Amino acid sequence: MTxxxxxxxxxxxxxxxxxxxxxxxxxxxxxATLVGRPVHSxxxxxxxxxxxxxxxxAYFRAASLDLKTDFRDAPDEGTAMAILKEIAxxxxxxxxxxxxxxxxxxxxxxxxxxxxxxxxxxxxxEMEACDVGITECDVLVAQTGSLIVTSRSSGGRxxxxxxxxxxxxxxxxQLVRDLTAAFALIQQKYEGNYPSMxxxxxxxxxxxxxxxxxxxxxxxPKKLTVILW
Amino acid sequence: MSSESQEFLQQAEVITKxxxxxxxxxxxxxxxxxxxxxxxxxxxxxQSSRQAAAETKWEAINHLDKYLTEFADKLEARGxxxxxxxxxxxxRDIIVKIIADKKARCVIKSKAMTAEEIHLNAAMEKxxxxxxxxxxxxxxxQLRKEPPYHIVFPAMHLTRDxxxxxxxxxxxxxxxxxPEELTMIARRAxxxxxxxxxxxxxxxxxAIAETGMISLTENEGNARLTAALPKTMITLLxxxxxxxxxxxxxLFLPMLATAGAGxxxxxxxxxYGGPKQPGEVDGPEEWHVVLLDNQRSILLADPEQRxxxxxxxxxxxxxxxxxxxxxxxxxYGTTYSGPIGSVITPHLRGLQSWKHLSSxxxxxxxxxxxxxxxxxxxxxxLQNRRNASQEEPNAMEQTAYKAFGFVANRPGMWQVxxxxxxxxxxxxxxxxxxxxxxxxxxxxxxxxxxxAKESFKEWWQKHxxxxxxx
Ligand code: SF4
Numbered sequence: 001m002t003x004x005x006x007x008x009x010x011x012x013x014x015x016x017x018x019x020x021x022x023x024x025x026x027x028x029x030x031x032a033t034l035v036g037r038p039v040h041s042x043x044x045x046x047x048x049x050x051x052x053x054x055x056x057x058a059y060f061r062a063a064s065l066d067l068k069t070d071f072r073d074a075p076d077e078g079t080a081m082a083i084l085k086e087i088a089x090x091x092x093x094x095x096x097x098x099x100x101x102x103x104x105x106x107x108x109x110x111x112x113x114x115x116x117x118x119x120x121x122x123x124x125x126e127m128e129a130c131d132v133g134i135t136e137c138d139v140l141v142a143q144t145g146s147l148i149v150t151s152r153s154s155g156g157r158x159x160x161x162x163x164x165x166x167x168x169x170x171x172x173x174q175l176v177r178d179l180t181a182a183f184a185l186i187q188q189k190y191e192g193n194y195p196s197m198x199x200x201x202x203x204x205x206x207x208x209x210x211x212x213x214x215x216x217x218x219x220x221p222k223k224l225t226v227i228l229w
Numbered sequence: 230m231s232s233e234s235q236e237f238l239q240q241a242e243v244i245t246k247x248x249x250x251x252x253x254x255x256x257x258x259x260x261x262x263x264x265x266x267x268x269x270x271x272x273x274x275x276q277s278s279r280q281a282a283a284e285t286k287w288e289a290i291n292h293l294d295k296y297l298t299e300f301a302d303k304l305e306a307r308g309x310x311x312x313x314x315x316x317x318x319x320x321r322d323i324i325v326k327i328i329a330d331k332k333a334r335c336v337i338k339s340k341a342m343t344a345e346e347i348h349l350n351a352a353m354e355k356x357x358x359x360x361x362x363x364x365x366x367x368x369x370x371q372l373r374k375e376p377p378y379h380i381v382f383p384a385m386h387l388t389r390d391x392x393x394x395x396x397x398x399x400x401x402x403x404x405x406x407x408p409e410e411l412t413m414i415a416r417r418a419x420x421x422x423x424x425x426x427x428x429x430x431x432x433x434x435x436a437i438a439e440t441g442m443i444s445l446t447e448n449e450g451n452a453r454l455t456a457a458l459p460k461t462m463i464t465l466l467x468x469x470x471x472x473x474x475x476x477x478x479x480l481f482l483p484m485l486a487t488a489g490a491g492x493x494x495x496x497x498x499x500x501y502g503g504p505k506q507p508g509e510v511d512g513p514e515e516w517h518v519v520l521l522d523n524q525r526s527i528l529l530a531d532p533e534q535r536x537x538x539x540x541x542x543x544x545x546x547x548x549x550x551x552x553x554x555x556x557x558x559x560x561y562g563t564t565y566s567g568p569i570g571s572v573i574t575p576h577l578r579g580l581q582s583w584k585h586l587s588s589x590x591x592x593x594x595x596x597x598x599x600x601x602x603x604x605x606x607x608x609x610x611l612q613n614r615r616n617a618s619q620e621e622p623n624a625m626e627q628t629a630y631k632a633f634g635f636v637a638n639r640p641g642m643w644q645v646x647x648x649x650x651x652x653x654x655x656x657x658x659x660x661x662x663x664x665x666x667x668x669x670x671x672x673x674x675x676x677x678x679x680x681a682k683e684s685f686k687e688w689w690q691k692h693x694x695x696x697x698x699x
Contacts, residue, residue: 002313003313008298011526014526019533022284022287023283030277035284040479042281144493144494151511158454162457178479179483196506197501198502200494202497212257220451220497
């Protein structure tokens with residue numbers, strides 16, 4: 001018998017005795033229950049992300065402020081690229097790391113700086129030495145101020161965490177209300193052939209491990225900028 | 230009394246008097262409480278969300294065979310190697326062998342309580358590998374050669390000065406009082422390790438059956454790097470981490486972050502479904518997922534306490550527990566401390582040796598109240614006490630209660646006992662708390678109430694007599 005069979009055998013044996021339904025301690029009936037319903041019916045109980053696109057932008061902005069994400073909502077592409085150039089100058093970027101896609105190509109062209117493209121492999125040390133990683137994202141989440149990057153759509157696993165600054169270029173239509181909508185979108189897009197990594201990124205890298213005092217840039221990027229139009 | 234129990238009592242005695250420790254923990258936890266309450270208030274209905282989370286985990290745990298099979302099959306279909314381990318020995322051997330086969334030397338690790346549970350670092354070091362913890366808190370306690378203090382906040386018991394001293398000694402850095410500067414010292418030291426490491430080891434917070442993925446929760450980005458740069462990735466997780474569907478994360482990620490750290494969601498929540506896939510630019514060429522039972526199936530066989538496998542290791546029950554807040558994380562002497570540790574350790578490591586943890590409780594129920602997946606923690610502590618005394622009855626205690634019952638049922642004897650107690654109690658103060666004190670077990674840490682000058686019965690008789698006289 002393999003270890004797999006042994007473990008599954010013990011589990012099946014254990015489960016022959018049923019356990020009581022949860023949340024019924026001391027004979028109390030729980031206030032609301034999901035029994036038999038899918039988990040997305042719990043949606044109204046979770047934090048909200050706004051109904052209209054305007055409300056969603058407002059939620060995303062508020063969350064970004066809280067998370068110390070630099071969020072720039074530009075009226076058009078021209079302004080978005082101008083903002084990007086401004087940041088590049090202010091921080092004195094010398095070299096950028098990015099991947100090939102519609103939006104990142106536009107950004108790279110606007111910046112006109114030396115580029116490390118991840119396609120076809122890259123040197124870890126070289127990427128670490130870049131001032132910024134510029135990526136697209138799959139979806140932005142108003143409820144939490146998060147965005148989702150994947151190993152297929154955002155230049156692999158390291159590009160969004162290795163350089164000290166992560167810049168995300170996005171379109172306003174990519175913003176959805178909440179995590180339920182975001183995961184539904186991911187499933188719809190990739191069902192049957194998922195990227196090997198799907199990461200929900202919420203703010204720049206952070207730690208509170210020293211006296212619970214917030215410090216940004218623990219291991220990943222110290223700065224996260226989201227530019228959309 | 231077991232040696233574990235004696236050690237617990239000795240350490241607790243020392244640390245509860247340590248005012249510096251108390252101050253540190255109280256400050257840290259106050260900050261946590263403020264943040265948690267703010268996040269909770271953003272929920273439409275926190276209590277219903279808890280119920281939903283409890284039911285979702287119930288579904289997963291009570292059909293664990295089905296979901297685990299689905300999870301493993303899906304992972305294997307995309308080129309991941311899945312290893313099933315019944316015991317810590319098996320898991321350690323498999324992991325050490327994978328690393329040795331790769332002729333690797335340097336291993337980078339992100340936070341994994343399951344690895345603490347099986348003492349993985351010690352095994353890897355014994356095999357001659359260099360192992361570096363990458364989570365800042367874990368890195369600090371690793372440098373101190375200590376186990377993590379708390380399952381979510383490993384270095385909660387240290388001040389910035391402690392950490393600065395440590396870094397000076399171990400890394401040769403300049404002293405500083407800035408948490409920011411300390412973090413950057415660690416960042417620089419660890420970046421080098423990331424680039425060097427041949428193998429990355431992670432834990433997992435959830436295992437998604439539907440899509441065959443693990444979900445990893447962190448704030449620092451260290452797990453992201455651990456899963457991105459080394460050529461080989463190993464993930465160790467307990468079999469109870471299962472969630473049926475990907476959409477369940479829309480509920481569990483906010484619940485975990487809110488209860489655990491007072492965040493809406495943590496910084497990085499990452500799903501991994503395989504090693505580097507065709508067309509991808511980076512990621513490990515090989516991914517091994519090690520599934521660990523280690524007595525979990527025994528816990529599963531107890532329907533009364535099966536729900537303790539619903540635990541998502543958020544640490545919320547530790548944070549609110551008056552015992553944890555006084556004795557601290559290390560006193561427990563267990564991988565999992567606080568209420569959940571007191572509930573499961575007797576199952577994982579022996580009831581008689583660890584039953585004292587179930588007695589170290591005020592039974593206030595704060596843990597049950599706060600648990601995001603509604604585990605009936607404080608009742609489980611009572612059940613552990615019951616099970617322990619059924620398994621090994623305490624003869625002294627039984628005799629004492631029998632004697633008490635015998636006397637209490639005989640009014641005459643009770644009367645005599647009362648008179649004797651009144652007569653001798655004033656003498657008690659001469660031996661109070663000393664070796665001669667017959668009630669020392671009680672009086673060492675508690676006050677004794679004086680026997681009432683007048684009992685209710687005496688009052689009643691007097692009162693009745695007065696009334697009749699009127
Ligand atoms: S028992 Fe509940 S509160 Fe305690 S760590 Fe587990 S999930 Fe969190």
